[in-house]
Amino acid sequence: MNLRPPPTTNNLAEIRKWCEELYRFLEYPVFPGDSISPRLNYAVDSEATDTYVITLNGVKSYIAGLIITFKANTINTGACTININGLGAKSLKINGDTTDPANGWIKAGSIVLAVYDGTNFQILNPDMTP
Structure with a gap:
């Protein structure tokens, strides 16, 4: 998952969507080229x-x-x-x-x-x- 920059709009739906993406990214960070599970091994x-x-x-x-x-x-x-x-x-x-x-x-x-x-x-x- 590539984390996109935060929205520059005041649209609450966009901000909420970005916050949810951020939460998922921080919980299970995956970077391009990863070949291991992002969870505890x-x-x-x-x-x-x-x-x-x-x-x-x-x-x-x-x-x-x-x-x-x-x-x-x-x-x-x-x-x-x-x-x-x-x-x-x-x-x-x-x-x-x-x-x-x-x-x-x-x-x-x-x-x-x-x-x-x-x-x-x-x-x-x-x-x-x-």
């Missing part, structure tokens, strides 16, 4: 290993800045990956670099928040180990 992992597998509507490719949230089915045992919509496994890292999460960083049943940096998914959650 959340899914439940369906695997039982250190390869977390999820399905997200609207995700057609990995784009830097893609934010995902998923519920982990299993605890990690060190280095782990995420595969979204069969696009290929990408490493999950911590500390904003190439550090693998320690054993137990991701707990079974925990919610993981991560952002794709163009190479890896960076876990934004704090360490979940005791």
